[in-house]
Amino acid sequence: MTTSTALLLADLVGVAVFAASGASAAVAKRLDLFGVVFVGFVAALGGGIVRDLVVDQAPPLAFADWRYAATAVVASAVVFRLHPQFARLRTTVLVLDAAGLALFTVTGTLRALDAQVPPVGACLVGMLTGIGGGLGRDLLTGEIPVVLRREIYAVAALIGAATVVALDGLDRTGPVPLTVAAALVFGLRLVALRRHWSAPLPTFRPPRPNGHPPPS
Structure with missing residues (x-):
């Protein structure tokens, strides 16, 4: 299997996984079939569209290659049809989202490295690719985007992107090393959810009874 074929397959798997994540979130919000498919479509292809626009690929693959849109629509429709079998939609959404984050980040x-984007820029493009779909999904379903909460999300994507850049620098971009990089993102995200890891939050001091702020 060539590198381009493996990349395409990984991309399509990521599309299907993120579409299922978005569709599951839409089902939980009681949207109709069109709403479920639309949210799944945005969740699956939003990050890839951002990526392609950043690396100056026009039109984006989501519009240029019918397989991307078809995969997103079919995966969303399957989730809509089979959603009664998902006993715990929230858990399903979180696991699928972690898998999509990992695949799209890698x-x-x-793709950023192939477009000759420098290492730091490639890390940022990888992170944006990973978080873009989840951001669109959360906005459409009326949730505060995960990336803006204190959960470890964008940080996991950034670590995974840096791992891919490091592997590329060592000329280790075969299926096994890249699978390890994806597993790192996936595992880090799930462990962070399990152990409630979070980024620091600002500390607010309650106002004094007389209305004046406390002395510094």
Whole structure:
């Protein structure tokens, strides 16, 4: 299997996983079939569209290659049809989202490197590819985007993107090393959810009874 074929397959798997994540979130919000498919479509392809626009690929693959849109629509429709079998939609959404984050981060970083984007820029493109779909999904379903909460999300994508860049620098971009990089993002995200890891929050001091702020 060539590198381009493996990258395409990983991209399509990521599309299907993120579409299922978005569709599951839409089902939980009681949207109709069109709403479920639309949210799944945005969740699946939003990050890839951002990636392609950043690396100056026009039109984006989501519009240029019918397989991307078809995969997103079919995966969303399957979730809509089979959603009664998902006993715990929230858990399903979180696991699928972690898998999509991992796959899209890896493929987004690789495509940025292929477009001759410098290492730091490639890390940022990979992160944006990973978080873009989840951001669109959360906005459409009326949730505060995960990336803006204190959960470890964008940080996991950034670590995964940096790992891919490091592997590329060592000329280790075969299926096994890239699978390890994706597993790192996936595992870090799930462990962070399990152990409630979070980024620091600002500390607010309650106002004094007389209305004046406390002395510094």
